[in-house]
Amino acid sequence: QSVLTQPPSVSAAPGQKVTISCSGTSSNIGYNFVSWYQQLPGTAPKLLIYDNNKRPSGIPDRISGSKSGTSATLGITGLQTGDEADYYCGTWDTRLSAWVFGGGTKLTVL
Amino acid sequence: QVQLQESGPGLVKPSETLSLTCTVPGGSISRYYWSWIRQPPGKGLEYIGYIYHRGSTNYNPSLKSRVTISVDTSKNQFSLKLRSVTAADTAVYYCASLVTSLNWIDSWGQGTLVTVSS
Secondary structure, three states, rough: OOOEOOOOOOOOOOOEEEEEEEEEEOOOOOOOOEEEEEEEOOOOOOEEEEEEEEEEOOOOOEEEEEEEOEEEEEOOOOOOOOHHHEEEEEEOOOOOOOOEEEOEEEEEEO | OOOOOOOOEEOOOOOOEEEEEEEOOOOOOOOEEEEEEOOOOOOEEEEEEOOOOOOOEEEEOHHHHHHHEEOOOOOOOOEEOOOOOHHHOOOEEEEEEEEOOOOOOEEEEEOOOEEEEE
């Protein structure tokens, strides 16, 4: 059971938009910054979003992040087949004094 | 971002100690909290812990009794020891760099599969 809650799967057609939610509590998302990671099949996770809504260099602007209260959302527009991957949210949990992840969401581009 | 490389045995017997090492780029050892994260086959990511170059550590409460993370700044390496392993510890183990603000994980190693089996 993950500390952060994500939907197990989402899907959308190429070119469409998808959002992935991440729900937490006041001791993690409600108090700290959220980051998002993309894990392509058979590879290590890669940073997509940091500090709730910032993109590292090389991440396209069709990728976005937001946070409100104890929830965060990852958005991807202009979906491509290459976006098919598992997506994880993560943050520091102040009560646990540990990093926590969501359970991951599998994105399927139909 | 930095390049990280895990190394260590891919097979460990039950009840023994899993040992892995991660090599980090020279000159970067003081820039991050050096972390271990694992992923059981077909499952999600689990934080194990981190160490700072000065030796301070943080461990996942669920693993704390079995985990030790250490650092060797002269070799630009940090290491993981997980004691008394069982089949449930079979996973891909990643080393990673956690920024010192604790806000995000900057870089990941490629990961190494460790199987616990007799």
